[in-house]
Amino acid sequence: MFGYVKPVPAELLVKEYEFYRAVYCGVCRSMKKHTGKLSNVLHSYDSVFLALVRMLYIPDSEIGAGKHRCIAHPIKRKTMLNTNDATDYTAKAFAILTYYKVRDDISDERLAKRMATAFLRPIFASAKNKAALKDIAALCEEKLSAITALEKAKCKSVDEPAKLFGEILGGIFAEGIDGDDKTILYTLGFHLGKFIYAADAAEDYEKDRASGSYNPYVEMYGGAELTDDNRATIKCALLLECRKIEGAVNLLPFGTHAIIENIINNIIYLGLPKRIEFLDKSECDGGKCERKAEI
């Protein structure tokens, strides 16, 4: 959905990269199973992060892989993770989040997009019914409509809407886990959500400034063109958010899961900062040129 939370593959070991790909495929298979055949066109790398984190909370014996074919790889059989509780949960939670996100977008986007989202609606309606995670659904609905309200009111703060989005991700990360781990996971999701919302707004600055769409940074900077100093300030705030994420990740119970630990560290230490590198370049039009070199 956002593409902010992914590793820098060049810095992963090959076995780690393969494991990451396998988890990606595992989540995709879970989506097919739980939320309908077509829903996996909306599969994103962000959900893999959730699956990796949640895999720390299931028994090792449930983590296994096999070779399978799929629509994206019809010729060669790929190593894919067998679906487990973590991938199933990830698939359902993301389907719900995407469904409400799409539903909220319908009301304020242009016609073409409106048609597209209307087309997707039945898929997610079924996704929501099948997934049946009521708490998550209620949380997404409430917070997303609160975000929409803030956006309509042209809120002059980036943290107010970002916090609401953080609360959604916090809830999704922590759902069904108890005790101290719940706090750790909630904090991790909360700050990750804040980071994603703010980074997304920063990246869309020029676009939204030109089109007049709501963007918290445009409101905060009065619609002026961002100077290098402004960008440095925004980046500093985003990196401070990363610090909070780091604090939560340091407390995750990695145990013997060295591969998962390395992938998660790669994502938060290298992936997140890389994703906001567009703030270093003034002439780069919101970082669009950076985005081509992706996984």
Next chain:
Amino acid sequence: MSDRLNKDPFEVLGVSRGASDEEVKNAYRALARKYHPDNYENDNPLKDLANEKMQEINQAYDQIQQMRAENKDAYRGGGTYYENYSGSSSGAKDPIYAEVRNDINRRKFGDAERKLLDIDFASRVAEWHYLMSLVLMSRNNVGDAMRELEIACNMEPANPEYQKAKEMFNTNANGYGSTYYGSAGNTTYRRRNSTDDACDCCANLICLDCLCECMGGDLIACC
């Protein structure tokens, strides 16, 4: 009485805000010796004044101790954003800002924010934005806080207090991930010593080629 309450405790003791605990203690001791009741006989007309002075420095000393204890408590391991936050004692021109600073020191961020928001738009000076950023930071609103701090710095670029705060945040942010392998500034690879240069890579390839040839295959066709 109320006059005394509003005095800057650091000013009362005659030390800078950045003074170490030791310096504060020494300054306090010197002043306490000066104004001690023993120095003023019972019929001395200055006795009351000295007493008042004594109370003033006692209070100032307590206040500084309390402020610093609170800061240490709240920011154990989390950096010390507020510790020396008010570098220029002359910065507080408007008494309301002194009050707000006091609230922030006592970690009453709600009160501080209310007072700040009561100040009307036109008279919001650099200090307003600076203090607002501290309040926002206390709520973890980093994005908004950085924006307010930026405004404060732009309004008064020469103010060392604001620059210092900004630098502190920047240092914290720029250090992110610096101890992780693969990030800029850290050249040590996590599982090997820093010897994986180009020569090493070629050597490995040649070794691999030899191994392949042993088995009847070939990795590098030209050798």
